[in-house]
Amino acid sequence: MALRVYNTLTKKKEDFVPREPGKVSIYACGVTPYNYAHIGNARPPVFWDCVRRFLAYRGYQVTYIQNITDVDDKIINRAAQTNRYPLDLAAEYAAIYQEDLKALGVMPADNYPKVSQHLPDIIEMIRGLTDKGYAYVLKGDVYYSVKKFKDYGKLSGRSLDELQAGARVEVNEAKQDPMDFTLWKAAKPGEISWDSPWGPGRPGWHIECSAMSLKYLGSGFDIHGGGEDLVFPHHENEIAQSEAYSGKEFVKYWLHNAFVTISGERMGKSMGNFSTIRDISRRFSPKVIRFWLLGTHYRNPINFGEEELNAAAKGLERLEIAVFNWKHQLNASIDHDQTNTDGIRQLKETIIQIEREFVAAMEDDFNTPQALASIHDLVRETNRWVLKREFKLTAAANEVLAQALTTLITLGGILGIFYQTEPESQSKSLDEAEINDYIARRTQAKKEKNWALADEIRDELKSKGVIIEDTPQGVRWRFE
Numbered sequence: 001m002a003l004r005v006y007n008t009l010t011k012k013k014e015d016f017v018p019r020e021p022g023k024v025s026i027y028a029c030g031v032t033p034y035n036y037a038h039i040g041n042a043r044p045p046v047f048w049d050c051v052r053r054f055l056a057y058r059g060y061q062v063t064y065i066q067n068i069t070d071v072d073d074k075i076i077n078r079a080a081q082t083n084r085y086p087l088d089l090a091a092e093y094a095a096i097y098q099e100d101l102k103a104l105g106v107m108p109a110d111n112y113p114k115v116s117q118h119l120p121d122i123i124e125m126i127r128g129l130t131d132k133g134y135a136y137v138l139k140g141d142v143y144y145s146v147k148k149f150k151d152y153g154k155l156s157g158r159s160l161d162e163l164q165a166g167a168r169v170e171v172n173e174a175k176q177d178p179m180d181f182t183l184w185k186a187a188k189p190g191e192i193s194w195d196s197p198w199g200p201g202r203p204g205w206h207i208e209c210s211a212m213s214l215k216y217l218g219s220g221f222d223i224h225g226g227g228e229d230l231v232f233p234h235h236e237n238e239i240a241q242s243e244a245y246s247g248k249e250f251v252k253y254w255l256h257n258a259f260v261t262i263s264g265e266r267m268g269k270s271m272g273n274f275s276t277i278r279d280i281s282r283r284f285s286p287k288v289i290r291f292w293l294l295g296t297h298y299r300n301p302i303n304f305g306e307e308e309l310n311a312a313a314k315g316l317e318r319l320e321i322a323v324f325n326w327k328h329q330l331n332a333s334i335d336h337d338q339t340n341t342d343g344i345r346q347l348k349e350t351i352i353q354i355e356r357e358f359v360a361a362m363e364d365d366f367n368t369p370q371a372l373a374s375i376h377d378l379v380r381e382t383n384r385w386v387l388k389r390e391f392k393l394t395a396a397a398n399e400v401l402a403q404a405l406t407t408l409i410t411l412g413g414i415l416g417i418f419y420q421t422e423p424e425s426q427s428k429s430l431d432e433a434e435i436n437d438y439i440a441r442r443t444q445a446k447k448e449k450n451w452a453l454a455d456e457i458r459d460e461l462k463s464k465g466v467i468i469e470d471t472p473q474g475v476r477w478r479f480e
Contacts, residue, residue, distance in 0.1 A: 003058070003363045005223075006299060008231060008254040009155055013365060016253065018222050024060045026051070027213040027251075029226035029234070030112070032069040033093035034078040037100055038274035039289070039304055040260035040267040046290050046416075047257055047298045047366070048225060049106045053414045054362045064109050065216050067209055068094050071115040071202050076191060086192050087116055100277040103286040105419045113212040115203060119194050122203045122211040125245055126183045126196075134244040138174050140186030140199040146179040149240040155254060156232035181237055183207050206237035210245070213238075219246040228256040257298040267304060275304070284309050291316040291417055294368040315376070316417060319408070321469055322379040323418065324478050326405045329386070330398060344400050347385045351400075351407050354378045358411050368415060375411050378404065430464055439468060439475050 003016040018024050028048050031041055045066070052062050070090035079086040098112070115122070126142055129135040134148045146152050146160075153159055163179055182204035187193035193200040213221065219242065226235065235254065242250040259266040267274050280289060292312035296302040354374050361370035382404040412418040430438075438461050445453040461468055461477075468477045 001360055001363050004365055005253055005255060006365050008256050009251075011157070014253070016222075018060070019220055019252065022059065022061060024055050024062045024223065025217045025221040026062065026064045026223045026225065027209070027217055027221065028064070028066045028224075029209060029230055030066040030068050031094075031097055032072045032074055033090050033097055034072070034075045035093060036276040036278055037093075037097045038267060038276050039280055040274065041097070042100070042104060042277050042289065043260055043293055043298075043302070044225065044227060044257055045101050045106045046104055046293045047368075050294065050368060050415055051223075051366055052107065053416060054366065057410075057414050063217065065111050065113065065213065066109040067212050068112050068114045069205070069208060070094060071192070071208075072205065090114075090116075096278075100281075100286075103281060104277070104290050105287065105416045107416075111216055113216065115208045115212075118208070118212055118215065119203070121215050122207055123184075123194075123196050125211045125214070125241070126203075126207060128245050129183065129241060132244065134241070135183055136176065137198050138176075140184075140201060141174065141182060142184035142198055143175055143180040144183050144237070144241055145176065146181070146240065147177060149244055151243070152240050153236065155236050155239055158232065158236075181206060181233065183241070206234055207241060209234070210238050210242040210250075214242060214246065219243075219248040219250060221251060223253045223255060224251040225255045225257070228258055231256055255298075258301045260304050261301045262304045264303070280309075284313060287417065287419065288313045288316055291372075294372060294415055294417070297365075297367055297369055299365070315372075317467070319375060319379060319412065319417065320467075320478075322383065323405065323408060323412075324469075324476065326382070326401055326408075328476065330401055330405065341396065343385060343388060344396050347382065347400050348403065350381050351378065351404055354381070355407055355411065358414075362414070371411070371415060375408065375415075378408055378411070382408075430461075430466060435461070435466055435477055438466075439477065442468075443475065 004013045005016050006013050026048065028044060031037055048064065048066075052064055055062050068090075070087060075086050075090050078084075079089045082089065094112075094114075098108075102108075126135060129144065130137065130142065133145075135142050135144050146163075153163060160179075183206075184196060184198055184203060185201050186198070187200040187202065191202070193202055213224070224235065224238075231254075239250050261267060277286075277289070288309060289312075292309050293302065295312060295315070302308075354377050357377070358371050358374040361367040361374060364370070382401070386401070409418060438457055442454050442457040445451075445457065458468060465479055466477055467479075468475055
């Protein structure tokens, strides 16, 4: 089955055919770092991390670029409020954001270009648009003339008449047309600025992504991504200025993720209904946050709440316990009584079929919830087989259990759900003797039918990063 993606540009699923055989180029819009990133900011990078991992699994060489908008009104305003230099403020929160992504298991991008480091590229592009007649200068500002680009609106599906009617609500008399957008802003007194052919100022929002994506990936690169709120005007404007500048197709496939919601409303700083990644990570492991995000298809809204995260925690724990138990069973002694060959053969076939189903799910527009369902099927079917054979581990059984474990780790690795998180502090770590002491006290509490104390000890261990499991062979433990 060929990989198919939903292309916002064509409004349908299409076979994915990269520009260069065996290589995929991706540009995703990043954050504007003026505060801690909220949980909605986590969805795009987690999704793109899975895309990259799956494409690598399929044999592609992937180049992934994610920009950082470190020159912006929000940064300038926040810096003024806190008496900070804007670029210092942005650099601090950009570093915090990247720490949050690392905690979520997101692989680093191949490059994180910043606006402040690409002013010459941006200025050169604006100059090119002005020379070609697509942009004009007014009192130190530079505007893009939307009507000069005949295909404007092709991404969002909005007509020029519709856009012009909406634009009349708020007309800037300095512009030739209310739909025109800013490429360069003349500096206001006291604001950070850079020299340019049009006087001191700073770039508008949209031009940065065009200049940086063209610099690192060239025109006609494979995939451009971002939140659905960026379709218009940001990505629409990127197409207009990029294709006018280069005379070539800008991007082949446009992929957009839906919002994280809370009580049915979009989460966002402007809405005042957000929770930061760091706040949530104090109550739930970042691995649980990642698992929760992947439980909904990227083009569907995902609701944020305690109930949803608790369910994700249980689902992830079930998979981690399977990895732990299967490794433990593989270390058990071999029973040389070669029995139940039919069951072994059936499980082998099931494992192969489940991996095919996983791949098919990911090839269907990166359907991560269906891919997760396949992983759960693998765990269920293998555990069912383990119980049927009553823990007799023959050489043949050992081989098929190892196959199931390898497949589970491989498929989980594509989604990035199995990784070690760093403990918050050394005070949370316990040595083996201390853990065994906790388990002994819990075992005694259970003998005395003191269930409340047993649960309290279990929860205390969990708070210290240790998960315990009661099995027919006794209590097992593992670090979270």
